[in-house]
Amino acid sequence: MLFDWDGTLVDSQYANYRAMSGALAPEGVTLEKEWFDARTGLSSAEMIHTLVDERALRLSRPVEQIVADRDELFLKGAHEVRPHTELLKVVDAMHHRLPMAVASGGSRRIIEETLRHQPFHDRFDTLVTRDDVERGKPAPDIFLRAAEELGAAPSRCTVYEDSDEGIAAAHAAGMAVIDVRPFTGTGAHA
Known part of the structure; x- marks a missing residue:
């Protein structure tokens, strides 16, 4: 995931x-x-x-x-950034069941610093950011690298996303995608 x-x-x-x-x-x-x-x-x-x-x-x-x-x-x-409770439930439910990664177009430093303040800070097997790949979203590079680090075939991965660029990147990577915007109220709907 x-x-x-x-x-x-x-x-x-x-x-x-x-x-x-x-x-x-x-x-x-x-x-x-x-x-x-x-x-x-x-x-x-x-x-x-x-x-x-x-x-x-x-x-x-x-x-x-x-x-x-x-x-x-x-x-x-x-330290003021809060988790989306709907996604926190998914992360907690899947912890120890499936390998999980954060795969973001953000910077590693920002995510690592913010992640340490989150209740799910210890739930992820890897973190892949824009700093780790040549091309950002909508290119599939971030998701493909995360799948590789998890040892998972892209076709077996599910991506949780809130942007049109991220959804396009997941599709380009050959991955299933769940658009979280209906659950979080974020992003611009396609």
């Missing part, structure tokens, strides 16, 4: 928005929550590049620095 992180296992949407908005403010950018919410499947860097392209922005700092600032702002509130 493979679980996306943001919006699937944890309700981190507002914390992510607040951090991104704060990191972009010194650039004179006002980030609308609706714009941010519609792009939840993108990495922070991909989101900033999209924003720059759409608004023809000129940034005073490199994208990597803005992402680093975003990460620091997020980490200050990592």
